[in-house]
Amino acid sequence: MEITQLQRDALREIGNIGSGHAATALSTLLQRRIDMSVPEVWAISFEEVASVIGQLDSPQAVIYVKVEGDAPGKAVFFFPVESAEIMVQALFGSKESFNLFEDEMAQSALKEVGNIMVSSFLIALTQFSGIPLQPSVPALAVDMAGAILDAILLEDGSLEDKVLFIDTQLSGIPQIEGQFIFLPNDGSLRKLLGALGI
Amino acid sequence: MSNVINVGMADLKTTKAPNILMTAGLGSCIGICIHDPIVKVGGMAHIMLPSANGNNGGNPAKYADSAMELLISDILRLGAQKSRLRAKIAGGAQMFSFPGKPPVLKIGDRNAEAVTEELKRFGIPLVISDVGGSFGRTIHFDVGTGDLKVRTINHGEKVI
Numbered sequence: 001m002e003i004t005q006l007q008r009d010a011l012r013e014i015g016n017i018g019s020g021h022a023a024t025a026l027s028t029l030l031q032r033r034i035d036m037s038v039p040e041v042w043a044i045s046f047e048e049v050a051s052v053i054g055q056l057d058s059p060q061a062v063i064y065v066k067v068e069g070d071a072p073g074k075a076v077f078f079f080p081v082e083s084a085e086i087m088v089q090a091l092f093g094s095k096e097s098f099n100l101f102e103d104e105m106a107q108s109a110l111k112e113v114g115n116i117m118v119s120s121f122l123i124a125l126t127q128f129s130g131i132p133l134q135p136s137v138p139a140l141a142v143d144m145a146g147a148i149l150d151a152i153l154l155e156d157g158s159l160e161d162k163v164l165f166i167d168t169q170l171s172g173i174p175q176i177e178g179q180f181i182f183l184p185n186d187g188s189l190r191k192l193l194g195a196l197g198i
Numbered sequence: 199m200s201n202v203i204n205v206g207m208a209d210l211k212t213t214k215a216p217n218i219l220m221t222a223g224l225g226s227c228i229g230i231c232i233h234d235p236i237v238k239v240g241g242m243a244h245i246m247l248p249s250a251n252g253n254n255g256g257n258p259a260k261y262a263d264s265a266m267e268l269l270i271s272d273i274l275r276l277g278a279q280k281s282r283l284r285a286k287i288a289g290g291a292q293m294f295s296f297p298g299k300p301p302v303l304k305i306g307d308r309n310a311e312a313v314t315e316e317l318k319r320f321g322i323p324l325v326i327s328d329v330g331g332s333f334g335r336t337i338h339f340d341v342g343t344g345d346l347k348v349r350t351i352n353h354g355e356k357v358i
Binding site: 045046047049050055056057059064101139141143144145146147148149150151152154155157158159161 | 206207208209222223224225226227246247256257260291292293294295305306308332333334335336349351352
């Protein structure tokens with residue numbers, strides 16, 4: 001899957017608007033300032049994806065939401081475990097410590113964060129492109145980042161030679177870090193770009 | 199001095215003792231580890247899917263079938279004898295379960311099955327495997343001793 005500079009710019013703009021809405025939703029939810037990087041658009045081999053998400057065995061809380069509708073895809077949030085714990089504490093308004101690996105309340109709170117963020121992202125994307133898109137029920141895994149990523153990318157039992165995704169870094173004050181990636185399915189890319197006249 | 203050699207996703211490497219081969223963050227993927235304990239050489243492949251399905255243009259290390267063939271021929275080139283080769287495997291987890299939906303495609307299980315079949319096809323004994331579950335694994339393989347260290351975040355660490 002090769003993309004032109006024009007297509008790349010269009011996808012970056014989609015990412016910018018969509019991720020901006022998602023970051024604003026997170027900021028409202030946590031009552032904290034959340035900053036967002038300019039999105040990157042990657043079209044790289046699976047082997048290279050590792051370099052984008054960093055340490056493959058670092059413990060992360062990953063929220064995975066399948067995007068359904070006329071241009072399906074996958075939306076994924078990566079949060080280092082410490083950041084995810086800070087977010088949950090902010091949501092609950094409590095400093096109490098808990099074990100994210102086992103605490104079901106904390107886990108469902110994080111899924112809800114993912115749901116709200118992806119919904120905001122998709123509303124923006126739908127407004128922008130005119131293509132109706134809906135989030136599915138979010139899934140959460142707290143484990144090694146690489147292990148979770150491979151499960152998401154290989155879920156359908158196949159893999160294109162190149163993986164295309166829009167990548168946005170999120171950072172909040174204090175001490176929240178995260179990464180949001182959106183992977184349109186192969187056919188969806190053409191639809192999204194087509195809707196923008198590209 | 200032993201070096202630790204990193205094997206990436208869809209990657210394949212071979213080396214001699216006392217070097218260690220490692221791969222990080224195996225989810226539904228499988229780490230295939232094969233060595234010859236006499237000449238103390240071995241290799242590791244980090245495969246992602248069961249079969250290349252005749253897709254010869256792609257990266258052979260990505261698939262169980264094409265990776266196995268390449269891994270074995272690379273190990274033999276280092277002086278190993280096929281009759282002495284021994285295998286250990288780890289990975290093949292299912293990281294997500296979707297409530298209310300049956301796991302139609304358990305890619306981790308399918309990978310483990312495919313790797314086991316391929317080992318049979320090449321007549322290489324599978325000494326031990328650590329597959330399945332719902333957690334990631336990082337593995338270190340000592341090609342001299344054949345020790346395979348499996349590290350997880352929340353399910354302990356062991357040497358098999």
